[in-house]
Amino acid sequence: MKAAETQVKDPVCGMRVDGYQNEIEYLQMHFAFCSQQCKESFMAHPHLYIGHPGQRAPKQEGQEIIKKRRIRLGTRLSSEGEVILVDALRAIMGVREIKVDGDLLEISYDLLQVTAAQIEALLGEIGVRLGEGWGDRLRRLFVHDSEEWEIESLEVTPLRRWR
Numbered sequence: 001m002k003a004a005e006t007q008v009k010d011p012v013c014g015m016r017v018d019g020y021q022n023e024i025e026y027l028q029m030h031f032a033f034c035s036q037q038c039k040e041s042f043m044a045h046p047h048l049y050i051g052h053p054g055q056r057a058p059k060q061e062g063q064e065i066i067k068k069r070r071i072r073l074g075t076r077l078s079s080e081g082e083v084i085l086v087d088a089l090r091a092i093m094g095v096r097e098i099k100v101d102g103d104l105l106e107i108s109y110d111l112l113q114v115t116a117a118q119i120e121a122l123l124g125e126i127g128v129r130l131g132e133g134w135g136d137r138l139r140r141l142f143v144h145d146s147e148e149w150e151i152e153s154l155e156v157t158p159l160r161r162w163r
Contacts, residue, residue: 011049012038013093013113037093041113048112051156058112058154065111069143072136073103074129088126116143
């Protein structure tokens with residue numbers, strides 16, 4: 001079998017990937033993903049991406065949910081720190097724009113590909129601390145909850161048949 005014949009479309013980002021890369025079985029269907037990020041997004045809310053019979057999912061319709069957030073950092077970054085931060089964020093699927101101004105990160109991203117919680121987890125992995133004030137923590141909690149509610153409201157549910 002040729003390599004091109006084993007490629008499938010990642011349902012989250014739309015990339016063509018090897019059919020065995022980050023693969024899972026869901027509802028007796030085979031899926032493969034370009035990255036662990038796409039696999040996790042799919043597993044958390046599969047019906048954002050595949051819908052149900054007779055109902056197309058938001059991603060299948062080509063929908064994007066662009067969010068623009070301001071995230072207060074714990075400290076002002078050095079110019080080298082800013083470069084590391086921007087490079088790490090550019091590597092995340094769904095990130096559209098990034099601006100760092102002192103201790104403020106402005107970022108826009110497609111919610112169907114990445115969430116604020118995932119972005120903040122990456123920041124922690126590369127050693128960037130977030131603002132510790134109660135206002136900062138409360139704002140992040142509100143953003144996480146509102147994004148989760150929005151994702152859940154977009155996820156396609158099966159049609160109910162009336163008897």
